[in-house]
Amino acid sequence: MMRLKLGACLLLLALATIATLAGCTLDPHYERPAAPVAATYPQGDGYESTTAAQKPAADTSQTLAVDTQWRTFFRDPRLQRLIQIALDNNRDLRVAALNVAEYEAQYRIARAALAPSISASGSVTRERTLGATSVSNDVNIGTTSWEVDFFGRLRSLKRQALENYLSTEASRQSTQISLIATVATDYLTLLSDERLLKITQDTVAADQATYDVTKRIQELGNSSLLDVRQAQNTLASAQASLASYRRAVAQDRNNLVAVLGAPIPDDLPPAPAFDQASNTSMFADIGAGLPSTLLTRRPDILEAEHALKAANANVGVARAAFFPKIELTTTAGTSSSTLSGLFKAGTGAWAFAPTVSLPIFDYGSNKASLDVAKIEKNIEIADYESTIQTAFKEVSNALTARATYIDQVVADRDYVTSAQSYYMLAQARYKAGTDSFLTFLDAQRTLYTAQQQLASDTLSQQSNLVTLYKVLGGGVD
Template sequence: MRLKLSACVVAFAVAMLTGCTLDPHYERPAAPVAVAYPKGEAYESTSAAAASTATPSTTTTPPPLGADMAWRSFFRDERLQRLIQIALDNNRDLRVAALNVAEYEAQYRITRAVLAPSISASGSLTRERASGVTTSSSDASVGTTSWEIDFFGRLRSLKRQAMENYLATDASRQSTQISLIATVATDYLTLLSDERLLQITEDTVKADQSTYDVTKRIQELGNSSMLDVQQAQNSLASSKASLASYRRAVAQDRNNLIAVLGAPIPDDLPPAREFDDESMFADIGAGVPSLLLTRRPDIVQAEHALKAANANIGAARAAFFPKIELTASAGTSSSTLSSLFKAGTGAWAFAPSVSVPIFDYGSNKASLDVATIEKQIEVADYESTIQTAFKEVANALTARATYVDQVEADRDYVASSHRYYTLAQARYKAGTDSFLTFLDAQRTLYTAQQQLASDSLSRQANLVTLYKVLGGGWEGS
């Protein structure tokens, strides 16, 4: 008898270990993008400064890939590094993302636990009196109730689905972290840029105020027309309006940075660099598009979602097959507590059950159709995510090259405008040129300085974007 019982246990164990799976064979969909990033004039800077910042030279060692570079290595500004670390420690969105990962990990453990029987122990003691007679009974048992034996892999498919959902959530957390790092850097650069524009505008207001005062005195002496005074006043009023605008922008930039940090900006930060300092960021390489499939968290997340949908098809297929459950217990039972564990009081129960779907009005078929359609949706989402990633990297690469030329041209524009302003001012004081020419030179210089600051910000922010879209910024696992 014992030999037969052992054989039954071994048979069930083998069935559990060798049960089939009905998941479709998974193959990663082909990437719907080119095998290399675009090339051409728009991706190659013509400026001499590009040798170290835009397109790596073929005669030197290529820069490390963005996805392989930790954020502390890419961001070289110690002040910015400190701000990023504060955000990683305090940002609530990142905290929620980490909690979501913990939740899905717990859900996976719940799903995994269903594969094993749930064994419980119970005991009872009953005493009752009826018709003048007192009776008692006691029992103790250990067993499992309604344990589904996974012959056709339904539970294992659900376990794989839970695992893939957990991994997808973890990839989402990585994506949230990378986005947070990029947001802190961009907000910080915006603050520095607006502080630069505020300083430029303050200098312009002082210059306009001085011009207005001088022009008004000249007009009072009869050596200038009221038109010159009005033009000087108009320029002063315009620059004062810009001054108020940039003061507001700087204050709002600080508020935005505090919000993304999740904490106040410390007073003991390292000294700030100029926002257009080219040494703020390390040079990085793009690699080939196929690297994005395993380096960008959003693509990794989309693939795990696809694998989860694939496993769900297996669970839906298994619903067409019999469902086998086992209830079993073993213990002892006696009318008196003192003899509960004596010989002859043993008791056991073994109750397997089989449920076979015969007619469900198409419910199982509809569930399988839903699972299949959901996988097709995930395939489309996965391919769309790859295409979006390719577009973002290609756009950032062409921006990296062209912004080098654009900023160099802006610097020439500022230098030329400054010479124009100096010459026009000297000619106006000498009476050679009109006040209108001098005023135009003043406005041109202000516009050139604004344009240089704006384009420098765009250039630096694009370097941060390139690092982000290449999947950089993640340390650890």
């Protein structure tokens, strides 16, 4: 008889499970909000290079950034090694990964609430009352307060936990992309400052030689003291710049070590010549595609959309609070005063206790909770649309920078070539007594300025290529 009753209880549990699984949630139907941006990126003036030989290839012939792994995009072996060190050691990325693991565990907790929790228990009770001693032995198996999810509250909570987990994973991917871009930018900044340091060292050496020669000429009476003072001023200015770039290089190394999360190894491959290496030797060509690609591939947009879906599921949770809540408590087992008779016939015991709670009057609490859930969803919609607009702006700015920096760096190279010729000619004419010392100093300053400008603009151009790769969603393996 006990087995029949136990079977009946289990059958009721099975039927309740089937009813739960067949039920629907009260989540609103989700539709992705329309993207509040144009269907294509800006084109025309400012988005095309006027240097025909160096125009970027058409996007149709390029692989999209989101399909280009970072090892493919960054071609410099030294930079590849540094990025891998950062991915292995950076603490921010490690925290982001642990956050993903935490939310994944929370999702499993929410999912487990859908199924009954069955446990077994045994107890021995010995009691003495009015000179009499009684002993009770019990063994039970059953479920305690299992909520039958007829109206989808638990499934909405599970979906909300899942979307939060996926949002956190997308956030981890954004952290990884930002880390890769930061390592690359810090590395390029170090190369640029090292190049500027070398230029300044050469300039100081040249200015020192000029000052020494001018001083000797003045001592011989063939030059004025004004020329000596001008040479001395130029030398002092270059020496001040030298100290500045020495400091910048040291700080760049410190910044790179911090983002790597580990010391810079001594066995790195040699670095390329910064303003001599072409962009194609440093980076692979990538295409921008269309804004619609960003909606489905860029991690921060995916993060915002998962947060929106979680808020949508929370509306279902708030709606379910208006409906009855059904809980089941079932137990089955045996009870006997002696341990030897615990499993004999006639010792069976069972209990089946369904409970139903229905909200009747809560002074508007459930209505207010639903309003809060709807408002939070609208906030997430606005955040999602804002994220898209920000992404569109970042890509558009990077695209115009890619085109115009080509023309700018080409002009810088011509400027350096012209300044070098001017300096050589002014130096020869000054030694021959044809031109004044002031003309020669102007040629020196012009050459130094041109070299500095080329290094600075080269850094801006290459950093922008890294930024373009980042804002297009590249960098996730």
